Amino acid sequence: MCCGLWSCWGWESDVEYYQQWKDNSTSSITGYFYRAFSHYQFMSKARNTIRRIEACAAPEEAKVQYAAEAHALRGWMGLYLYDNFGPVPVATDAQLDDPLTFNYIGRLTEEAYDSVMTEDLTYAIRHLPVTAPRGRMTKGAAMTILLKYRMMQGRFDEAEQLCRDIINLGTYALQPDYKQIFMMDYLGNNEIILCVPCNSSNSWTANYMTAEVLPADMPWTDKALGWGGYVMPWAFYNTFAYNDKRLECVYTNYTSKTGRYTDKTNSQQLKYGALPLKYGKDLSMTGAQAGNDIVVYRYADILLSLAECITRNQGVTGEAADLVNQVRRRAGLGDLSSLTKEDFLDAILTERGHEFYLEGLRRQDLIRFGKYVEYANNRIKSANKEGGAYYTVDESHNLYPIPQEYIDESKSAITQNPGY
DSSP states (O other): OTTSOEESSOTTHHHHHTTOOOTTOOSTHHHHHHHHHHTTHHHHHHHHHHHHHHHSSSOHHHHHHHHHHHHHHHHHHHHHHHHHHSSOOOOOHHHHTOTTSOOOOOOOOHHHHHHHHHHHHHHHHHHSOSOOSTTSOOHHHHHHHHHHHHHHHTOHHHHHHHHHHHHHTOOOOOOSSGGGGGOGGGTTOTTEEEEEOOOTTOTTTOBOHHHHHSOTTSOOSTTBOOOOOEEEEHHHHTTSOTTOGGGGGEESOEEOTTSOEESTTTOTTTTTEEEEOOSOOOTTOBBTBBOOOEEEEEHHHHHHHHHHHHHHHHOSOHHHHHHHHHHHHHTTOOOOOOOOHHHHHHHHHHHHHHHSTTTTOHHHHHHHTTOHHHHHHHHHHHHHHTTOOOOOOOGGGGSOOOOHHHHHHTTTOSOOOTTO
């Protein structure tokens, strides 16, 4: 639900959906935490890559270019880890220079972690090009990573300036049609700031998001395979205006391959919600593999982030309202009327949910707006009235638990997040 999605597969989806994880859980969810936390080691690998680039005999211009990309990638990984766990262990250059000496490295303080993130991303912003082949790091991509980090920290004055700097690059613009952002015919369009390039011919580079949603019996393309896993819950779907053009990518019914009309009354999947087939058809899709690029960050996010920062810093202004209305107008919606600061921020959160469903931003948006725990507990209480046995959650669930194996291996130099 945090990304506007619900899994119909069962397994441990209930546990994950209701934020019931524990550091001593035996469910497969702990495997996710283990793999996710293990990525802190890539911070060291990236740092060693940067130092090798700096020490090589290549032309200085090339060294700066590649080092800037590595700094940006390190910052991106640092953002991912911070979002999930808070500060993680980061080895110093001295420790990296002495790999045979075992060090029990603890998690950095907030201040020390901020220094690492700031150094990496400011270097990247200074030296990266404004444009590059799709999927490569650019100045705007590094700015957006730093923007996301600053907003997680609540440093909205700096975030506001970053938004303005991205806009002033003059590189990005809203696509006139929302559907075009995600379509094969518009790969690399100028709304996209950062994407993961995909290719349907290779299992390692394919986009599987369509297959995750597509029912097995729903016609799509000749060779497409659907796994029928995810839906947009009806409660979330019903928050959209009926004429919102963003719903053109969401299906409430379909005619199956055998000619059967299928909707919520006769489908186990549609019973739970509508089908968010946001990524358009790739006619070369074979099996579950599609070639649509996965969108990571895009320009509409910058407009709505700037509106949010202005409102948090100054209150509701005409500029903030116009930024939100630009996004709403593309969706075929009318302008927001005069609102109080609290109501305007609520409207921004709603708009972000409608604009960025299936793009992985909802969890952090809810945390930043102070709604993550509230929304989870509302769902838990509703489920418990129907016979569930879920416990309510608190602010500690804004971060995931550190796997116990890493704490033990570090001789407790790595500490657990509060509440676990």
